[in-house]
Amino acid sequence: MDKTEWQGGQGQTWATEWRRTDRSFTAVTEKLLQRMRGLVFSQVLDIGCGAGEISLAIARSRSDARVIGVDISPDLITTARQRGESLTNVAFDLADAATYSPPTGFAPQLLISRHGVMFFDDPPTAFANLARIADSGAHLLFSCFRSPAENPFFTDVARLLPAPPPPAPPGAPGPFAFADRARMAGILEAGGWEGVAIDPFDFPMVVGAGDDPVEEAVSYFSAIGPAAIAARAMTDADRTTFFDKLRQLARNNRHDGLVTLRAAGWIVTARKA
Numbered sequence: 001m002d003k004t005e006w007q008g009g010q011g012q013t014w015a016t017e018w019r020r021t022d023r024s025f026t027a028v029t030e031k032l033l034q035r036m037r038g039l040v041f042s043q044v045l046d047i048g049c050g051a052g053e054i055s056l057a058i059a060r061s062r063s064d065a066r067v068i069g070v071d072i073s074p075d076l077i078t079t080a081r082q083r084g085e086s087l088t089n090v091a092f093d094l095a096d097a098a099t100y101s102p103p104t105g106f107a108p109q110l111l112i113s114r115h116g117v118m119f120f121d122d123p124p125t126a127f128a129n130l131a132r133i134a135d136s137g138a139h140l141l142f143s144c145f146r147s148p149a150e151n152p153f154f155t156d157v158a159r160l161l162p163a164p165p166p167p168a169p170p171g172a173p174g175p176f177a178f179a180d181r182a183r184m185a186g187i188l189e190a191g192g193w194e195g196v197a198i199d200p201f202d203f204p205m206v207v208g209a210g211d212d213p214v215e216e217a218v219s220y221f222s223a224i225g226p227a228a229i230a231a232r233a234m235t236d237a238d239r240t241t242f243f244d245k246l247r248q249l250a251r252n253n254r255h256d257g258l259v260t261l262r263a264a265g266w267i268v269t270a271r272k273a
Contacts, residue, residue, distance in 0.1 A: 006119065011073025017224055018051035018079055024220075025053075027203035028114055028143050031267060033057055039139050041065060041109035047097040047130070047142065048072075048116020052080030052090075058112070059090035068106065070095045071116070098126035100133065107135040113142035115265070118177040123187050131192030131272050140193055140270040146200065147179040150264035153205045157227045157261075160245040162238050165226060178266065193270035201267045208250055208259030217250035217259040218243055 005011075014021055022029070032054065042065055046055040049069025059067045067090040071077050080092040093100070098120050102108070111130055120126040130140070148154055148167065154175070158164045168174050171183060178184040185196045208217030221227045222243065231239050250259045 006071075006073045006076075011075045013224060013228070015051060015073065015075035015079040018053075018076075018083075020220055021224065022051065022053045023209070024205045024207060025114060026206060028201070028265065029053060029057065031201055031203070032112060032114055032141060032143060033061075035141055035267060035269065036110065036112065039110060039141075041139070043106055043108045043135070044068070044110045044112060045070065045097075045100075045102070045108035045130075045133075046116075047111060047113035048119070049080060049092060050076050050114075050116065052076075052083050052092060054112060054114050055080065055090050055092070056084055056087065059084070059087045063089060065089060066106070067091070068093060068102065068108075070097050070100055072096050098122065098129055100129065102133055107133065107138075109135045109138050111138060111140045111142075115143055115145070115175075117142050118144050118175055119173045120177070121173055123177070124191055127188055127191030127193065134272045136272065138272040140188070140268070140272070142268050143201070143265050144178040144184075144268065145175050146264040146266060148176055151262070153207075153261040153263040154226075156249060157221060157246070160242055160249065161227065161230050162234065162242065163230075165230065178268075181266065184266070184268065188268075188270050192273050194273040196268070196270045199267045199269075201265050203263055203265065204258075204260035205263045206258055206260050208254070209257070213254055213257060213259045214247060214250040217253075218246050221246055 044058055044067040046069035049055050049071045055067050055069035069092045077092050077094045084090045181198050188196050207220045210216050253259050
């Protein structure tokens with residue numbers, strides 16, 4: 001998956017499904033907001049803001065802060081703007097953070113991202129640009145996935161496909177672009193960031209809830225992510241078989257009224273050098 005897909009069909013899907021995608025990342029959102037507490041800032045840039053969840057949470061909790069979220073998906077930016085209509089201290093720009101130039105007078109002291117940095121075509125150049133536009137001593141805080149092998153959220157579902165997709169080359173833009181801890185640290189340090197800390201964070205991805213969480217999980221996977229893309233290309237028979245297997249996977253992972261699958265990420269912090 002590359003950024004052009006976010007500018008098209010993937011962006012449209014995630015904009016439509018923002019409630020479920022935000023729900024799936026609930027634990028990550030809480031972790032990032034927890035890490036944010038205690039930091040001093042008045043201007044915030046949310047990188048790859050999606051439908052605006054992190055931007056809006058910060059704007060609500062820090063009424064004195066100016067928050068700008070940027071994303072390359074027109075549909076997600078439209079949704080984020082609609083969600084933030086009642087807030088005067090948040091704005092959303094349709095832009096690529098890798099080349100973004102903020103408005104005059106805006107130099108963020110906090111640059112934050114919830115799983116929004118993994119799709120940069122040229123990560124060294126992107127993080128160097130973010131350092132360029134950041135205020136002196138600015139904080140960088142983001143989350144991203146670890147390796148596929150550590151993420152049953154992806155692998156358990158991929159194994160059910162009639163023809164599992166080949167693994168992406170290491171470091172290629174996509175969900176696992178920053179799985180390699182050492183590579184990521186090198187990119188950040190070369191881009192003008194220091195004091196890099198990369199901490200593992202395991203969390204449950206919520207894929208089913210409500211009155212029938214199992215069927216809701218099947219609906220989730222049929223709408224969102226690589227499994228949904230693969231399912232659309234299947235024959236009717238293969239699709240039925242795949243959904244039956246998904247249903248059993250959901251049953252096996254139903255606990256306390258929710259269907260969750262294990263996911264593994266990094267929480268990354270740094271300061272502008």
